[in-house]
Amino acid sequence: MSAPTDLPTSGAAVGSAAEVLARCAELDLYSSHPEHLERVYLSPEHAAVNRVVARWMTRAGLAPRQDAAGNQYGRREGREPGLPALLLGSHLDTVPDAGSYDGMLGVLMGIAVAERLGDRVDDLPFALEVVGFSDEEGTRFGKALLGSCAAAGTWDPAWWDLCDAGGMTLRTAFEEFGLDPRAVGTAARRPDELVGYLEAHIEQGPYLEEADASLGYVTTIAGARRFVLEVEGEARHAGGTPYDRRKDAMVGAAECITAIERMVRPSGCIATTGRIEARPGAVNVIAGHVEVSLDLRAPTDAARDAMWEDLEAELQRLCAARGLGLRVTETHRAPAMPCAPWLTDAVVSGIVGTGDTTPMGLWSRAGHDGMAVGAVTDVAMLFVRCHDGVSHHPDEDVREIDVARGLDAFEAAVLEVAAKVAAS
Structure with a gap:
């Protein structure tokens, strides 16, 4: 125009x-x-x-x-x-x-x-x-x-x-x-x-x-906080690695994403995982590193922060159960x-x-x-x-x-x- x-x-x-x-x-x-x-x-x-x-x-x-x-x-x-x-x-x-x-x-x-x-x-x-x-x-x-x-x-x-x-x-x-x-x-x-x-x-x-x-x-x-969630696994051959030897960062990230919705939905807060990036990103390679964005909002800072504490504990638990690492970086905070x-x-x-x-x-x-x-x-x-x-x-x-x-x-x-x- x-x-x-x-x-x-x-x-x-x-x-x-x-x-x-x-x-x-x-x-x-x-x-x-x-x-x-x-x-x-x-x-x-x-x-x-x-x-x-x-x-x-x-x-x-x-x-x-x-x-x-x-x-x-x-x-x-x-x-x-x-x-x-x-x-x-x-x-x-x-x-x-x-x-x-x-x-x-x-x-x-x-x-x-x-x-x-x-x-x-x-x-x-x-x-x-x-x-x-x-x-x-x-x-x-x-x-x-x-x-x-x-x-x-x-x-x-x-x-x-x-x-x-x-x-x-x-x-x-x-x-x-x-x-x-x-x-x-x-x-x-x-x-x-x-x-x-x-x-x-x-x-x-x-x-x-x-x-x-x-x-x-x-x-x-809304008071908002934004994070980058980095799930660390191991990149290996998609065909040659059996399930019991896999450290699949993509599957771990997917489990984290569904856990976020499951926990936040009844809480009165609102969360969005709007971006996901996997590396190395090949169709025949298990993802060794996945980054997920998280936007978390609530009517009050106290409700938002309490929700984040619960979320972080659960995400750490899920990743640890799969032998994955989880690194969290906060990128934005607005009261x-x-x-x-x-x-x-x-x-x-x-x-x-x-x-x-x-x-x-x-x-x-x-x-x-x-x-x-x-x-x-x-x-x-x-x-x-x-x-x-x-x-x-x-x-x-x-x-x-x-x-x-x-x-x-x-x-x-x-x-x-x-x-x-x-x-x-």
Whole structure:
């Protein structure tokens, strides 16, 4: 898909669900791939989408700016200049072969809410800001949440040496994009600059649809740990080695994988073994070394860590019984991010206002920018139903009625936060 030089107007009512969905479709045009949607950090498509979103922010009465990490902001002052801001937003980057709504829907809903509020923003006890974070997915450099980490002041200088698939470092990509790596610290927000952060996002799961509910609220964002499990056996001839002499790392790894599902499935946690690699990898050689990835998530760090302790003990036992070795390397750890009760109450109140008197609370099994932003301010999230729970795929889909209810709830949540801040 090649992007046009400018975007057409949708013809839909200002601030409506139809307009939000039309804008999502327009952003699909900004892709680095001719046949599917892919928009990565510090790419020409990233720059183009920031420009388009800045124009939409301007129409909504927000003053646009791009920060030192490439995040796109828009701000409108409240009842007096310089007040802390309530931040609405999500991300504008995508995975490869993406759908149209993961991230983008939340940014465009934030802009629509700002437009719907109009001059009422001038009476709010805080400024209103909308942000399109630049790199939630981590598609290009393999490190997620780069944009929101910069905003949270948790940027790690070691990331400058990260490379993309073409060998370009993050530092060089910054410079080619027109950003100054030395200035990335200026993207950091201070706690006294923010009232809180509200994010609208598709659920990326099937639970709202199963309950026939348009909207839900998030209780916590999953705490995740990732590991590489290396099963060590002995590579020998596939025909000449009898079973009682085999140390087959592939069979041991398969037993570990099924044990992981067996143990985790009833626990309330969730685990995925998404990648497996065997060496030497020949059809007529017993695998001597197998690497398996493990992604483990849970609503709380305590539940996740307890599950891992049980898993590791069982995997070690299984491998030892087969005469295999097991080496474990942790590659990633992210703490769970509980949503702030006072902000969540505002989101719940907004959902109730749409007619759902018993909103569903869900823990987010997927990661979100709120995980990073929570280091600097309180966060809460609104989930919007998506068809069959499909995400990170072109079949991502949402209904206009659900987005319309989401806009009503999101706008009401902003006003409820305003009432709470004014009363405090």
